[in-house]
Amino acid sequence: MDTKRTYIYRIEPREVDCLRRATLMTLVDLLLHTAGEDADRNGFGVRTLNLRNASWVLTRLAVEIDRMPAEYDNVQVTTWVSNVSRAMTTRNFDILDARGERIAGAVTNWAMIDLDTRRLLDLHQLPAYDSMTQDFPLPVALPARLSSPDAPDTFLHTVVYSDLDFNGHANSVKYLQWVIDTLPLEWLLKRRFARTEINFLQETRHGDRLTLRSAQTGDTLLCEIRNPNGEAVCRIAFRMA
């Protein structure tokens, strides 16, 4: 029986904003990198899955931040897997500072797909996967199914080369970046992303012209990115502190 594993990172100068604190994109990048490393180490990483023409797809994410790490800070990311069903697994994260104090937590949901048909594969096919799951309490509440905001569409972004990841689709973190870049700079510098939830609904490709609709209710901002067919590709809810 395995337990939690911890990965250590340093927040590099290229990963901070003009307040010299890690951006939300940096933090999510570290979580996704940790997920990849830990899956690799457990024998079910993307490279292994690719050998049987399968891959992981991130479907939902929730991250709660108490304090953003600063430039040159070391952070410890502790991760473990829980709740494997046929179609979905949960990977959890505690993010600690160098002194071991918890500064953030996150929960992610993943599906395994066939790379040709893009259909879901049964996670119980993965040898040894069941034995990896841990019974620790969730670090934050599960990411919810987000609704569509009632708001007009405005142009957001056309998908370009630097957005594409190794699958040829826009990288998950880019959705977050495009939306955050529409927020007022003063907001970004004076407030904190207390809880962020993301639903990844569809992939986008080079040249896709995306639109955004967003609605604010109190401290919560609900956003939806739509593709040229008017389909939602990603929904994000920010609760600001």
Next chain:
Amino acid sequence: MDTKRTYIYRIEPREVDCLRRATLMTLVDLLLHTAGEDADRNGFGVRTLNLRNASWVLTRLAVEIDRMPAEYDNVQVTTWVSNVSRAMTTRNFDILDARGERIAGAVTNWAMIDLDTRRLLDLHQLPAYDSMTQDFPLPVALPARLSSPDAPDTFLHTVVYSDLDFNGHANSVKYLQWVIDTLPLEWLLKRRFARTEINFLQETRHGDRLTLRSAQTGDTLLCEIRNPNGEAVCRIAFRMA
């Protein structure tokens, strides 16, 4: 007397394009990260300079690529400093694959500025800097002073939050990314950036609406990014193979 120093990196999944090769942005990011690390280690890093209200500014860069490293490849970046004048120093790079074969080389020019006045400082003020310079041959030809292309302006990009670095200006690598993202995808996937030269001329700030003019001559593409005042902020020359 010091010699060259070598830093080792792995090309991570988030750093590759849809062909699973490092992007040019990734490679330049590694060079700038190496410059920062090596300067830190030698006692003249940004953190030390900040204590006397000074900082490094990248003014020119030339990078020649024979072969792009692939996802999960280890690369060795060897660096050394040469040619210190009052206003400008040169930092050089050899990039080798895991077997020690050279796959790329680069030369960068840096100035030291006062953070309040933004004026150049005398590099000979840096204790121990002169003793760090090495007399090895340059890995590639020095970056030239690029001219302005004769072409119409088209809208390029408005500077957003995620473009800003710790100085509050757009990160150097972003200039490269914005221009590369305007190139045809087929070009990017089928050709190679044999030599890229960049002149960084001015800083840009959040909300700056930038335009691009570019002219192609044979295998060379000359580009200029201009600010809302019509001033050139960056020129880039790509020679494609």
